[in-house]
């Protein structure tokens with residue numbers, strides 16, 4: 001796994017990065033040397049804040065489909081995500097974003113040309129101060145050399161937290177929650193053709209299914225789904241795109 005991550009970094013460094021970008025990388029690595037975010041040991045590669053032991057112990061998810069879900073929503077990945085999302089531990093976006101890029105790079109599939117982080121509603125954005133999906137997409141996109149387009153889709157309905165809702169209520173909750181931002185956004189999406197939605201956690205999959213529907217309806221030819229973690233019960237639902245999910249899902253512990 002490290003071999004492939006190193007190869008992304010090296011390939012990027014050799015062929016894709018400008019001198020300025022290389023210097024920025026070097027400076028960042030000098031000022032913020034990678035340190036394991038779980039145990040405090042030195043990081044095991046220049047771009048990853050994890051030691052090799054904690055890296056091996058992560059609850060890696062191996063999903064044989066077009067969706068990339070790096071981990072099960074299980075310790076310690078779930079804590080890293082909660083700290084990022086609810087306690088503003090922004091540094092976790094870097095380690096999780098890089099690991100997501102690694103999970104994506106391990107598939108022998110064509111990469112998307114644009115990343116679309118799941119947008120937050122303006123009210124939620126004011127409350128939290130940042131969108132964790134944008135932060136994750138930024139780091140994953142940097143590793144894979146794919147631009148991100150956080151503004152192309154807006155969340156037009158301030159959907160209540162999904163945490164306490166049943167599966168059916170969650171599907172209704174996100175219905176018509178997203179809209180394209182305008183003609184410029186549409187041109188950007190159509191020029192890319194193949195995009196990936198990026199989210200932190202997928203619980204029932206109703207949110208990404210709704211957003212995927214909006215992008216496909218706009219004329220985007222291929223929409224992948226990338227998430228750092230997925231609740232195990234959710235997988236069948238979101239992998240079947242926007243169709244009705246299984247009805248026996250228990251309420252997860254995470255709002256999507």
Ligand SMILES: [Zn+2]
Pocket residue numbers: 036037038039040041050051052053054055
């Ligand atoms: Zn460690």
